[in-house]
Amino acid sequence: MKKILLITTIIFAPFVMRAQNIYTLKSCLELGLENNYSVRISKNDEQISKNNATKANAGFLPTVDLAGRYSGALNNTSSTVRATGDVEKTNGVLDHTFNVGLSLNWTIFDGFSISTNYKRLKELETMGEVNTRITIEDFVANLTAEYYNYIQQKIRLKNFRYAVSLSKERLRIVEARYLIGNLSRLDLQQARVDFNADSSKYVKQHELLNTSRIRLNELMANENVDQNLEIRDSIIDVNELLIFEDLWQSTLNTNATLLKADHNVNLAQLNLKSVNARKYPYLRFSSGYGYTFNRYEINTYRQRNVLGLDFGLTFGINIFDGTRRSQQKNARIDIENARLQRQQLEQSLRADITNLWQAYLNNLKMLKLERENLIAATQNHEIAMDRYMLGDLSGIEMREAQKNLLDAEERILSAEFDTKLCEISLLQISGKALKYVISD
Numbered sequence: 100m101k102k103i104l105l106i107t108t109i110i111f112a113p114f115v116m117r118a119q120n121i122y123t124l125k126s127c128l129e130l131g132l133e134n135n136y137s138v139r140i141s142k143n144d145e146q147i148s149k150n151n152a153t154k155a156n157a158g159f160l161p162t163v164d165l166a167g168r169y170s171g172a173l174n175n176t177s178s179t180v181r182a183t184g185d186v187e188k189t190n191g192v193l194d195h196t197f198n199v200g201l202s203l204n205w206t207i208f209d210g211f212s213i214s215t216n217y218k219r220l221k222e223l224e225t226m227g228e229v230n231t232r233i234t235i236e237d238f239v240a241n242l243t244a245e246y247y248n249y250i251q252q253k254i255r256l257k258n259f260r261y262a263v264s265l266s267k268e269r270l271r272i273v274e275a276r277y278l279i280g281n282l283s284r285l286d287l288q289q290a291r292v293d294f295n296a297d298s299s300k301y302v303k304q305h306e307l308l309n310t311s312r313i314r315l316n317e318l319m320a321n322e323n324v325d326q327n328l329e330i331r332d333s334i335i336d337v338n339e340l341l342i343f344e345d346l347w348q349s350t351l352n353t354n355a356t357l358l359k360a361d362h363n364v365n366l367a368q369l370n371l372k373s374v375n376a377r378k379y380p381y382l383r384f385s386s387g388y389g390y391t392f393n394r395y396e397i398n399t400y401r402q403r404n405v406l407g408l409d410f411g412l413t414f415g416i417n418i419f420d421g422t423r424r425s426q427q428k429n430a431r432i433d434i435e436n437a438r439l440q441r442q443q444l445e446q447s448l449r450a451d452i453t454n455l456w457q458a459y460l461n462n463l464k465m466l467k468l469e470r471e472n473l474i475a476a477t478q479n480h481e482i483a484m485d486r487y488m489l490g491d492l493s494g495i496e497m498r499e500a501q502k503n504l505l506d507a508e509e510r511i512l513s514a515e516f517d518t519k520l521c522e523i524s525l526l527q528i529s530g531k532a533l534k535y536v537i538s539d
Contacts, residue, residue: 120329121329122328123330123332124332124535127315127318127330128535129536131319131320134319134321135319137234141230142231144227144231145228145230146227148227149227151220151223152217152221152224154217157213157214158206158209158212158217159213161203161204161384162203162205164201165201167199167200168196168197168199169197170196170197171193171194171195172193172196173191174192174194175188175191175192176397192396194393194396195392196392198390198391199390200389201388201389202386202389203385203386204384204385205384205385206381208380208382209381210375210377211379215373215376218369219370222362226359226362226366230359232355233356235533236532239532239533239535240527240532242315242319243523243532243535244520244523245318247519247520249308249312249328249330250333251335251515252304252311254333254512255304255512256301258508258512259297259300259304263297265297265501266297266501267294269294269487269497269498269501270291270293272488273290274290286494289494289498312327313325315328335512335516337463337518337519338522339463341522341525343456346456346529347529349529350448350530355530356444357444357445360437360444363437363440363441367433370430371430371431371433374427377417378423380415380416381413381414382412382413383414384410384412384413390404390405390406391405392404392405393405451528452525452528452529455521455525455528456521462521466514470511472510472511473507473508476503476508477504477507479500479504483497
């Protein structure tokens with residue numbers, strides 16, 4: 100008896116820690132979007148692609164260099180005078196040269212290659228935004244699923260706690276009847292076994308709840324992943340009003356992976372334009388302005404200063420490089436592959452959303468049935484308890500009624516969570532996952 104009381108005291112001890120804040124799904128998502136490492140990395144990558152999408156990187160702007168140079172020459176010379184045949188020798192002649200100047204190089208026209216490269220950089224910038232969106236939508240879907248999993252685990256813990264209370268009450272009744280000789284020791288042992296089994300499930304459920312809590316903290320990038328969480332929601336609210344046609348149309352228009360596939364097609368087309376640009380002529384301008392100082396050991400002039408401007412235009416055309424034709428063929432194949440991959444992705448999304456829709460509808464039907472079953476199981480348990488208290492029902496039959504009630508609660512909880520997961524996945528595919536962030 101003392102052992103049973105000790106177990107009961109441990110199981111029903113109040114949860115010690117209290118959360119500093121009460122979280123909602125929206126607040127969890129907002130905190131996670133601000134702090135989650137994957138989201139932050141993706142945003143940084145997006146910023147890099149934005150920084151790269153400039154006219155300077157594309158080649159529109161000239162390059163200007165400032166350079167200075169000093170050089171010296173130490174020579175021994177021997178010269179023969181033609182008229183007299185005399186030989187003049189000088190040793191250790193040191194000449195100095197110093198120059199400094201600005202140089203400008205500018206590709207004025209390069210067969211539309213520069214403009215094509217700029218378009219490619221802008222496409223990559225847009226793809227960076229799409230990649231960030233994909234990361235954010237994945238994060239929103241994952242955190243939302245974990246948020247409702249946490250609710251599921253809390254409800255399950257509550258159900259197990261109720262199961263323990265029922266087993267405890269049954270054990271109390273059996274002990275009282277055993278003491279007055281109405282029930283056998285076998286009945287007492289069976290009641291104690293059932294109580295211990297339910298207690299074990301309750302303790303195990305604490306572990307699953309803690310795992311979900313830690314995962315939520317990790318997704319929100321909380322410094323202390325083991326901190327307690329107090330959430331406002333206590334039920335899994337299922338959206339039963341989704342419409343397949345709206346979801347599929349939204350998928351075609353806003354699905355991030357489809358948009359990324361479209362940009363891949365554009366990039367492949369731009370790559371072909373870059374190859375074709377090499378058959379056009381090019382025009383380049385160069386200019387420089389600088390100062391040169393020369394000092395001579397032996398010369399007509401001791402030193403020379405030069406300050407001046409130079410400039411020039413280069414016009415040319417690539418007649419043959421041996422690789423252009425094969426590169427053009429490969430670029431066209433890349434375009435075809437990009438289009439095929441886009442079509443394959445659309446078909447795959449159609450299959451995924453159709454499967455999820457069927458699962459969503461089936462889960463809604465199951466949810467309706469399980470709600471009806473729960474009502475029947477609850478009434479059946481109440482009747483069984485009344486009969487058991489009157490001694491009209493055996494312990495095994497009472498346990499079966501209790502099990503049916505708990506099973507009904509578990510099935511309805513699983514149906515709610517499975518339906519919610521289908522809902523989250525459908526909204527993610529259709530590009531509507533961010534509704535969880537903006538909804539109250």
